[in-house]
Every structure is written in C-alpha cells, then in structure tokens.
Amino acid sequence: MNNKHEKIVPKRDKYENIKKAWYKFSLNRMSVVGLVIVCIVIILAVFQPIIAPYPEHVGAYVNFKDASIAPNSTYWMGTDVFGRDIMSRIFYAFRGALIMGVGVLAVVVPIGGILGLIAGYWKDKWISTAIMRITDVFLALPPLILALCVCAILRPTLFNSMMAVCVSWWPWYTRLVYGMATTLRNELYVKSAELLGASKGHIIFREILPNCLGPIFTKMTLDMGWVILTGASLSFVGLGEQPPIPALGTMVSDGAKFLPAQWWIAIFPALAIMVVVLGFNLMGDGVKDMLSSEE
Amino acid sequence: MLVNWLKRIGTYLLVLLGLSILVFIIGRVIPGDPARQALGPRAPEEVVQALRVEMHLDKPYVTQYVLWLKGALKLDLGKSLMTRRPVIEDVKEFLPATLEIVSISALLMAVGGILLGILSTKYSDSWLDGIIRVISYLGIVSPAFVWAIIFMLVFGYNLPIFPTTGRIGLTITAPPTVTGMYTIDYLLNGDIVGFKDALAHLVLPSIALMLGGLAQAARITRSSMTENSTKDYILAEQAYGIPERKILFNYLLKPSLIPTVSVLSLDMASLFGSAFLVEQLFNFPGLSRYGMQAMLNKDLNAISAVVMILGIVFIIVNIFIDIVVAYLDPRVRLMGGGN
16 A cells, blocks of 8 residues: 555644744734734725725816815815815825835845845955945935936936836845845855855855845835835925826925915825835834744 | 055045946936026027037037046036026035034934933833834834924914024024034124024924934834843843943943944935925025925036035045944954944
8 A cells, every 4th residue: 555654744734834924923013003004005095996085086176166175074184275185185195105115116126136146145256346336326325315316307207206216225125135145155055055066046046045035025014114205205396296196295295385274285195104104114013023033 | 454444435435436427327317408408498509509518518428427527526516507606606605504404403313312212221111111112103204394394384383483494584694604504603703693593493494304313213222222231241230230320321322322323324314315305395595405406407517516515425424423333333443444
C-alpha cells in the first residue's frame, strides 16, 4: 500500500498566518481605528454616486437659491457659494486623493526599490555611487518644493501633479532599500546562493528583496497619508485637479476666502484631509507592529 | 577626522552641483519659449529674438548651463520676469524675512518638541502623556496650511491678539536695513515698539509652520527615551540609587536625542516647503512667497534662484546637524563621521 509512509502532520489551521497577523495588528486598538477610517474613506470614494446625497453637485452645478447655507439637516456640511453640497464634493474628492496615493506609490516603489537594490548589492561599484549621489541631489529639496517646481511648469492636472510628486518621492525608497540591501548582501544565505551560482537576478529579487518587504510595506501605508497630504498642498495652490472637479486642497483654499462667516466651506474639507491622513497613519503603525518580527 | 569632514563637505558641494543641473533641466522642460512668455504674445518678433540672444536661448543646452552656472557663481542670477529686477535684488529683499520666520519656527520646534517628549516620558501613561500624544497625532496629520487657516479664523476674528498679515503693522515704519530681519534690526536700532510689533507678526505663521515638526520631534523623543530607559546602563544607575531626575536629564536624555536631531534636520528643511503656502496665506513677504509666485508665473530665473538658495540652506542645516550629532554621539565623534 502506498499509505505506508504517510506522514503524520499536525492539523494546521489554514488561516493561521492571517489570524496571527491580525492579532498583532489589532493589539493596538488605534490601528484598528485607522483601518476602519481607511475602509470608510475607500467605500465613500468608490460608491460616491450611490452614497452621496447630491452626486450631481460634483460638476459645474449651480443652485444659487441654496448658496452658502450653514450645515443643516438637508446639507449636513452646508453648501458652498454655488449652492453645491460640500459633503458630496468631499466624498468625490476622496477619489482623487486615493488615486493620487495609489498612483504615486505604484510608480515610486518599484523604481525607487529597484534602484536601491542595485545600489545596495553593487555597493562600492561606480553604479552604486552614481545612484546614491543622484538620490542625494533629489533629497536636498523638501518634497513639496520639488513637486511644486515640477507641477508649476506642467499644465495643472491630476496626472501631472501625480508625476510631480513621483519625481520627489522615489529617492526615499531608494535610500530605504539601499540601507537594507547593503546589510542583507553580507548575510550567509546570500553568500551561499552566490556560491551555488545563482544568477544576480535571483539573488536580488528572490533572496534580498523578500527580506526588505516588511519595512517597504510599512512605509507605503504611512506614505499613502503623506502623498495625499502633498497632493492636497499642490491642489491648495491650484496645481492639481482643476475646478469644477472637487479636490480637497482646492476646496480649502476656495473656502478660506469666506472665513470666518462661512466657516464650513473651508473647515470640512480641511477636516477631511486630516481624517484621511490620520487613518493611514494609525494603520501604518499597525502594519509596522504586524510585520515586525519581534514577538 | 579632518579628512572625514572635508570629504563630507565635498559631497555636499557635489550635491549642490547636481541640484544646479536638476534645476536647469526642470527649467528647460518648460513648454513654450521663455523669451516669448516674458514679453507676452504681442511683442514684435525682433524684440523676442533679441531677448532670446540675451538669455542665451539660441545656444546649445550645455553652453547655456555653463553660462548660467558662471553667472550664478558671480551672484548674477538673471532678471526676474515678475518684478523686472535682477533676481539677486529680490533675494536680498525677501530672504531675511523667510530666514527670520523659519529660524524662529525651528527653534520653537526643537525646544518644544524635545520638552514635550521629555514630559511625555516622565509622566508616561498618565493623563498628561495622553494629551501630549493626541496633540502630536493631530500635529502630524494636519498640513501647515490647515493650521494657518484655523489660526487666521481664531486669532484674526474671534480673538484678535496677534496680527494675521504682513511683517509689521500699518502705523509702524520699517527699520533701517542692517540684517534685513526686522526683529534684529529694530533691536539694533533700539526701537522696542517696532520690535514687539515685528515679533507679534511672527507668532502665528511660525507656530503654524512648526506644529507638524514639533509633534514629530515629541513622538520620536518619547519613543527613543522609552526604549533607552530599559537599557542596562540605566538599570545600573537606578541600582546605584542615582535620583530619577538626574538619570533622566544627565544620562537618558543625551543619547535619546540622536534620532530626534536627525528627524529635526529633515523637518527644518520641510519648514521651507511649508513656508511656501503659509507665507502666501499670511501675506508675509518672504522668499517662499516670492518663490511660490515665481512658480505660478513660470518665472524661470527666480525659480532657479530660490531652489538653489534652499539647497544651500539645506546643506548648511545639515552641516550644523552633523556637528550636533557628533556632539551627542561619541561613536560618531571618535570614529570621525559615522556613515
């Protein structure tokens, strides 16, 4: 019979790893709060046309009869000077913010990461020096200023502001991965893979990269918040999504003109920015707890 | 050790050179003809052509870059399209204001952040710690321009104790220019009324600028002090019966400040970034507001000048931070530089 050599395997829960990760993540209650905030924001952004009370108010909609109404039971966050419901516009602006965050990270993490891996693995070679010196140059300017610079010379659109943020954001990943890769390349398992004749690609992507993923994921969660914040700063000065499409920063700067009498026009979008960034920040702390190897 | 410092300064000069190339490239990506943009659509072609020659736009890119760099070394940064003056004149006028506001911000940020961090550690897990942690979360997640708006709302209208626009009040005359920083100039001139007024104008914008960095510094100081407090050397000192207060300030604080100081160096650089929006809001005539307007008007020469100056400031801040870290961290001091 073939069953003769059947091994006795202790029954394992299929979801054990996920359960463990969740346990670590949920140890800090604030991380769960962050996760809930992020989920709500995503749901609001995706299902804006269904959830928002006045989905048609996002565009060039004008209703002067209801202009500048303070928050009430019909318009929970009030209306702006054109009579548009601010809450519906904020929900829509979440879309732009999330697209910005995801889009930027989708570009900068691979680029920055690969450059960091190359520079870290071939440390002491000219290529590493070249990459890291270029990184230094980009890091010499605060990200917001570099993004403003690039954004200002391009036509203001959501896509261009994403490009501008990308230009200023990749060096942080290069530096992060470089730091890890320079240590990891001296680990025994990397040396043995080299001895066994593994290809460079295998060593970099299958041996070194998986061990860098934890900090990368943590930074990505935190950066979602920061990228959205930078995007809001860009749209605040008019270098983002153009009106009438709502963007959080634009809504704040437009509303600032009507302070203090019509405070709700600026304050609610400003709060929205804070809530989104707070959500990703709290969640980032949880991801850090989850991925750190310390028990 | 001297060699190490020289090496580091060499690296910084290299960064500056790279930055100048980067700025030049960004400037050349501008769609359209800078000369045409400067003169407007109705200027005759000969005039535009003359300006092109004057701005060296007819030469190859490499020559253009070398000429620009040569000029920049002689402090000739070209003419601003906005103010129609040499950029260097504008810089002389606007830079001191920004330096004034940013250095006050940086000082408040460093001192306040570290103090809050110490308080948070000393009374950890008490209500004070809880409040500080909530405040620091709020500080971290809200951009400077949101604070600026909140301050303008609260102080500008409801509680008018601090002015919300400009550098000095309308009834006050500007001091004779010595440093360009109004507070210092007033003091040098012995004008106390002016000094108070100029200082009052700095309060709100500088606090709006620094809250994010303050929160970050407080958080990092707290976590690094908490981490160090479980180390053996602290345990040994406790076993010797050294008073807690003395341990906290004499032995725990110094090594715990190293991560804070490195984060502060980044935050100081980003103060200049936030200043781009905050100066605009408070109508504060500084270099950042000038840079912001240059960007919105695609004023090439002014943009390059502002970016290069910020790069130089960044490097000076970094050298300063290096010195502070060397003071705090004997490993760096003795090995001569660390990484």
